[in-house]
Amino acid sequence: MGRERARYWKARWPVVHPRLDADSVLQQVIALDATVTGLEKQSYWRAVYRRYGAGLHEHRHFLVAVSGKRIVGFLIGEVRDWEFGSPPCGWVFAIDVMPEARQSGIGAQLLQAVCTLFRREGVRTVRTMLSSDNTLILSFFRSQGMMAGSLIPLEMDLD
Numbered sequence: 234m235g236r237e238r239a240r241y242w243k244a245r246w247p248v249v250h251p252r253l254d255a256d257s258v259l260q261q262v263i264a265l266d267a268t269v270t271g272l273e274k275q276s277y278w279r280a281v282y283r284r285y286g287a288g289l290h291e292h293r294h295f296l297v298a299v300s301g302k303r304i305v306g307f308l309i310g311e312v313r314d315w316e317f318g319s320p321p322c323g324w325v326f327a328i329d330v331m332p333e334a335r336q337s338g339i340g341a342q343l344l345q346a347v348c349t350l351f352r353r354e355g356v357r358t359v360r361t362m363l364s365s366d367n368t369l370i371l372s373f374f375r376s377q378g379m380m381a382g383s384l385i386p387l388e389m390d391l392d
Contacts, residue, residue, distance in 0.1 A: 258286070258297060261304040269329055281327075285309050292354055294347050298330070298339045306330035308343040312354050317384060323351035323359040328370070344377055362386060 259282050267273040286295035290311075298306035309327040325347060330339045348359055360382060363370050 255282075255286070257302075258282075258304060262297070262307050265304060265307065265329055265331055268332065281309065285311070294350055296343055296346055298343055300334070305334040306339040306343055308340075308347055310347045310351070310359075312351060312356055319384070320358075321354075321356055323347065323354075323356045325359060325361040328373075340373055341377060358382075360384070 259278060262282070263273060263275060263278045266278065282295065285293045292312035294308070294310050296308045296310075297304045307327070307329060308325060310323055310325040312321055313324050314321045325344065328340060328343060330343075351359055359379070361374060361379070363374070365371075
């Protein structure tokens with residue numbers, strides 16, 4: 234695949250793309266995630282796709298990168314309003330690229346595409362949250378210009 238630029242589209246339910254249908258998109262995203270995480274989360278991804286891939290809400294985005302008929306990456310994000318007193322901002326809550334397609338700019342193109350959509354929606358800030366030990370994705374986001382923000386994540390065990 235090399236430095237080939239993949240094509241992108243905002244997924245819809247059903248996907249309006251000449252070579253891929255909605256079920257194909259969903260199955261490929263589930264497979265890509267399972268390749269990376271080692272877990273096949275069918276029900277989780279079906280719910281996410283219904284919420285973000287159905288095209289029912291203009292501020293929710295389910296983007297995929299395609300090479301031929303194969304999905305090689307995806308990104309899911311949305312505009313969230315006034316969380317914790319923050320003005321509306323874009324949130325990226327899922328991004329992944331097939332391991333063999335990494336380092337080819339696909340993740341950067343997906344992030345750039347969703348940032349373009351966020352800007353069109355009047356958003357001027359994009360955020361994400363990740364595990365502090367996930368150095369791969371942390372390095373990716375930092376390479377794209379993201380840095381620690383003003384919000385501090387807090388958590389507690391309920392056991």
